[in-house]
Amino acid sequence: MRQFLFSLSISTLLGAAILFFSPYITGEIEPWDTETFYYTGALLLAGFLVLLDRHVSYESIFIGIMLGQAIYMFTFMPVDSLVGIALVIMAFKSLLSCVGLLLKSAIIDILYLIKGNT
Secondary structure, eight states, X not given: OHHHHHHHHHHHHHHHHHHHHHHHHTSOSSGGGXXXXXXXXXXXXXXXXXXOSTTSOHHHHHHHHHHHHHHHHHXXXXXXXXXXXXXXXXXXXXXXXXXHHHHHHHHHHHHHHHHTOO
């Protein structure tokens, strides 16, 4: 339970950081409105970074990144009638964080095989 809460809090902070840095990097408040790969890259990197322990569940990290983005959006961003669409876009795009998790898991497994540890 302690590991779950730790990974959830770290991923929530990373999810909020993605939206916080978006105006500074892309010039747009909503990162999914830009034609850059910032949002995609940030989600992949967040999923890659948050996997501190290989025993963390992927669901907790996805939920944390999604929760952090939603909290930041409702707290600091202007909320209008399209907020439901924004949440759906965030949910589908946040699945990319799971791809980052899988990449890191695969890299760690390959390194263990190279070292000879089983």
